[in-house]
Amino acid sequence: MNNIILTGMPGAGKSTIGVVLAKRLGYRFVDSDLVIQERTGRLLHQIIEEKGIDGFIQVENEINESLDMEKTVIATGGSAVYGKEAMVHFKSIGTIIYLELSCESIAHRLGDLSERGVTVRKGQTLEDLYEERIPLYRRYADIIIDCEDKMIKDIAAEIESALKN
Numbered sequence: 001m002n003n004i005i006l007t008g009m010p011g012a013g014k015s016t017i018g019v020v021l022a023k024r025l026g027y028r029f030v031d032s033d034l035v036i037q038e039r040t041g042r043l044l045h046q047i048i049e050e051k052g053i054d055g056f057i058q059v060e061n062e063i064n065e066s067l068d069m070e071k072t073v074i075a076t077g078g079s080a081v082y083g084k085e086a087m088v089h090f091k092s093i094g095t096i097i098y099l100e101l102s103c104e105s106i107a108h109r110l111g112d113l114s115e116r117g118v119t120v121r122k123g124q125t126l127e128d129l130y131e132e133r134i135p136l137y138r139r140y141a142d143i144i145i146d147c148e149d150k151m152i153k154d155i156a157a158e159i160e161s162a163l164k165n
């Protein structure tokens, strides 16, 4: 199917770039983080507090696996890549685009990790999380876009032209 699924670290720009890209392409836009909040009636950080990190990843995996749409740009949550079933599903319904950004830039954008509800385990640094996730983002990606020092509109344009090739 003809969807576009954006993956990458928290703060990489999936949600902001996703909506700009959807407008350019005349697609719908869905943010899977908001679908999770809507379906559970909870804020993301509340789910993490109530169910723990593994519980949150399970909820995210189940909801992402159930997403059924067409001609839609889907901005996923940074931790979506831990959900194997969800990622296999995304692969079957569209093109997965990994928005790559250096750990330094991610750190600069995120600020306090705990305030943002990132699924970081006790004792784990942002650098550890980055090293753990990068191979996963790369494994599932159909296209990798380097987002370093680029404006949102230029990244959206680059994705559009990469999709044509």
Ligand SMILES: Nc1ncnc2c1ncn2[C@@H]1O[C@H](COP(=O)(O)OP(=O)(O)OP(=O)(O)O)[C@@H](O)[C@H]1O
Pocket (backbone or CB within 6 Å): 008, 009, 010, 011, 012, 013, 014, 015, 016, 017, 033, 075, 076, 077, 078, 079, 109, 147, 150, 151, 152, 155
């Ligand atoms: N290319 C860019 N240049 C400068 N700032 C950017 C760029 N892309 C995104 N941002 C900013 O970075 C912040 C994080 O972006 P955004 O919320 O879209 O990330 P995300 O990948 O959706 O994160 P999450 O996984 O937590 O949902 C926002 O303040 C956004 O405006």
Ligand SMILES: O=C(O)C1=C[C@@H](O)[C@@H](O)[C@H](O)C1
Pocket (backbone or CB within 6 Å): 009, 010, 033, 044, 045, 076, 077, 078, 079, 080, 116, 117, 118, 119, 120
């Ligand atoms: O990268 C993460 O661990 C997360 C990113 C957000 O988009 C949310 O999906 C949630 O807060 C977890």
Ligand SMILES: [Mg+2]
Pocket (backbone or CB within 6 Å): 014, 015, 016, 031, 033, 075, 076, 077
């Ligand atoms: Mg987002």
